[in-house]
Amino acid sequence: MSTSPVKNFTPRKRALQGTPLTNRQLNQLSTPKSIRLVPNSVGTPECFTKVLLETPKVTSKRSRDQFDEECNLRVAVRIRPMNASELAIVGCEDVVRVKDKQIIVCPPKCSSQNVSMDHTFSYDHVFWSIDEKNPLYAKQEDVFMTIGVPLLNSAFKGFNACLFAYGQTGSGKTYSMMGRNVCSVNDIDSEEFSGITPRFCRELFKRVSELDDDCTVSVDVSYFEIYNEKIHDLLANTTNQSGTSKVPLKVREHPILGPYIVDLTSHTVKTYPELREFLISGNRNRAVASTAMNDFSSRSHSIFSIELGQSRSLNDTDNSRRSKVSLVDLAGSERLGSSTNDERMKQGVSINKSLLTLGKCISALAEKRKNHFIPYRESVLTWLLRESLGGNSLTSMLATISPSSSHLDETLSTLRYACQARTIVNRATINESPHDRLIRELRSEVERLRALRRNFEQRSSYSQSSSFNDTNNSEIDEIKTKLSETEQQLLEAQEIWEQRFMESRQNQIRELAEAEKYKVELESKVRILNSVNDDLTLSPYKTNFLEELEGVLTDSESSENFLEQVKLWCRENDLICTYNSGTIKIVNPTKKKHSLLPLEMLHVKEFDNISDFLNQLQWIDNRCSKSLTKAEVVASMNQIYQLLEGLQPSEDSNLSLLYAKVNKMLQKFETSIISTLTRPKTVTFNLD
Numbered sequence: 001m002s003t004s005p006v007k008n009f010t011p012r013k014r015a016l017q018g019t020p021l022t023n024r025q026l027n028q029l030s031t032p033k034s035i036r037l038v039p040n041s042v043g044t045p046e047c048f049t050k051v052l053l054e055t056p057k058v059t060s061k062r063s064r065d066q067f068d069e070e071c072n073l074r075v076a077v078r079i080r081p082m083n084a085s086e087l088a089i090v091g092c093e094d095v096v097r098v099k100d101k102q103i104i105v106c107p108p109k110c111s112s113q114n115v116s117m118d119h120t121f122s123y124d125h126v127f128w129s130i131d132e133k134n135p136l137y138a139k140q141e142d143v144f145m146t147i148g149v150p151l152l153n154s155a156f157k158g159f160n161a162c163l164f165a166y167g168q169t170g171s172g173k174t175y176s177m178m179g180r181n182v183c184s185v186n187d188i189d190s191e192e193f194s195g196i197t198p199r200f201c202r203e204l205f206k207r208v209s210e211l212d213d214d215c216t217v218s219v220d221v222s223y224f225e226i227y228n229e230k231i232h233d234l235l236a237n238t239t240n241q242s243g244t245s246k247v248p249l250k251v252r253e254h255p256i257l258g259p260y261i262v263d264l265t266s267h268t269v270k271t272y273p274e275l276r277e278f279l280i281s282g283n284r285n286r287a288v289a290s291t292a293m294n295d296f297s298s299r300s301h302s303i304f305s306i307e308l309g310q311s312r313s314l315n316d317t318d319n320s321r322r323s324k325v326s327l328v329d330l331a332g333s334e335r336l337g338s339s340t341n342d343e344r345m346k347q348g349v350s351i352n353k354s355l356l357t358l359g360k361c362i363s364a365l366a367e368k369r370k371n372h373f374i375p376y377r378e379s380v381l382t383w384l385l386r387e388s389l390g391g392n393s394l395t396s397m398l399a400t401i402s403p404s405s406s407h408l409d410e411t412l413s414t415l416r417y418a419c420q421a422r423t424i425v426n427r428a429t430i431n432e433s434p435h436d437r438l439i440r441e442l443r444s445e446v447e448r449l450r451a452l453r454r455n456f457e458q459r460s461s462y463s464q465s466s467s468f469n470d471t472n473n474s475e476i477d478e479i480k481t482k483l484s485e486t487e488q489q490l491l492e493a494q495e496i497w498e499q500r501f502m503e504s505r506q507n508q509i510r511e512l513a514e515a516e517k518y519k520v521e522l523e524s525k526v527r528i529l530n531s532v533n534d535d536l537t538l539s540p541y542k543t544n545f546l547e548e549l550e551g552v553l554t555d556s557e558s559s560e561n562f563l564e565q566v567k568l569w570c571r572e573n574d575l576i577c578t579y580n581s582g583t584i585k586i587v588n589p590t591k592k593k594h595s596l597l598p599l600e601m602l603h604v605k606e607f608d609n610i611s612d613f614l615n616q617l618q619w620i621d622n623r624c625s626k627s628l629t630k631a632e633v634v635a636s637m638n639q640i641y642q643l644l645e646g647l648q649p650s651e652d653s654n655l656s657l658l659y660a661k662v663n664k665m666l667q668k669f670e671t672s673i674i675s676t677l678t679r680p681k682t683v684t685f686n687l688d
């Protein structure tokens, strides 16, 4: 927003004797040094006591080299329109003024507060979104262009980036980050309502489509929430009874990569519509409970992460980059006093705990004392946001406020928080492989030495022998030697790089061939499975689920006769019989027992008939058993198959990573087939 909407505000009568604010007055009012209390005041509310923190000094951005940036957290504030319930409060008024990048909070006319001073705060950007008919109104698009696009630019350069929305409950965080009605495809893509996150993702894919053909890009997304200090994967396919994924995940610390969430699903997406599906399904899963101020309040902190990988062809090592973008919608702060039940009270405490720790971290970072302890680990939120706060990330904060006098305390507290955050300095580094960096550095050293040599040679040709003495000659010799050494190092580094590139290419080709084989195998197995009518029994302890499945499906011909008799006997006795790898297994589901019969050890003739023989069987207790229908197995297998379907051979240089992920997903999928089935039907997994 280039100009200020200040002229549209109601003039303040009490503080300025009925005259509208002029520029001079506004300037004079900024950063007050003292607070004038109304006589006979009974204590000053906390939110008014630390106004001196307003507009702290911000160090300017420094670039140590082209690949390293030191910069402050960029902070923007957005003011939403008054809502119906605020307008319905008698005496409620708009107390927020905007002047360029400044926000002035004025005490209300009929104030019960004990302060009569304006409070001025400066930020990197201020978005005035109170009256959409006013030309100065900041639209969703304006907010995205101002704070979303720079983060996208950083991500494409290879920097980690983070944007988090902070503010009182109902102040417009979700509206700004995701948009209105976050579960509707129409709204999420609408020009008017779409928030920063969907716009960011649309623009990301637009830019990807405009990249050169030799640039390979990968986009992986994950989405999780922190609810009552527990992490839930919003995109996991494991569901509880209410249909939402509620399995809490753990955070671990990687020695190099820092904190990470164990088993958080990550999804590779190739198009925006694919990504949008994940976004919407994650939004649906987000815990929502209404607060006193907001009927659709998000009670959790949500973090949507995008990992962008870019790499180019063989000879271009300067452009292999990986960046992580975190778009964070924090839960709103809610005063505990207004909570109406225990569960909500508990939520409030843990939300406030995370926000409190976030505040502590911001304060500690703002102090910038060397070796000063930053309590990142006191909450899950700050632990996970560690890199975004004072670490390797270009970070922005969007503070959202209500203009209403009824939320004056919360608004001042948010603004103060945001001001403090502005002083945090992050040091962001382009994420590239050490080898890429070495080659880049050697190249620039070679360039430098060549320029130096050229310079010397030019000087020597002008000045001839008289002034260009022996010292100069020895200097140029030294440069030449250094140059040839560096050129040699560069050559070697490039050779190693090329060799690795070829190796990884070959690995990819091999993996592709394996994936193809796997795909064909799966195809045939699904076909077999579809044509088999018998019951199946599988052991979850077998490492290769598919091999075992095949074993079960292809009963040995030689033992057919005997096997048929056993099966018949089992059917008559309500037992389940399966044959696998030379062993017949008979399960008694009612008594939860089973018996194993190695085929080669059978001496049926010693008994009069097979029933006598079978009645002598040793029965062992099943520790536990879970079953599923054949249809369920087929559906599951089809899902695995579909996963692999997307893996057609391509020139994608990130393919090995992709395969690793798909394999992991397959393993998890196999495990989940075994562990999450509850309805006992015809296929039994015996957990003995």
Ligand SMILES: Nc1ncnc2c1ncn2[C@@H]1O[C@H](COP(=O)(O)OP(=O)(O)OP(=O)(O)O)[C@@H](O)[C@H]1O
Pocket: 079, 080, 081, 083, 129, 167, 168, 169, 170, 171, 172, 173, 174, 175, 176, 180, 291, 294, 296, 297, 298, 299, 330, 331, 332, 333, 400
């Ligand atoms: N800039 C805006 N313009 C129009 N309406 C807005 C704006 N910001 C917020 N709103 C409306 O205000 C209400 C509350 O907004 P939102 O849900 O985004 O708040 P929140 O800060 O995310 O709350 P919580 O922390 O409780 O989840 C919604 O009905 C939303 O549509």
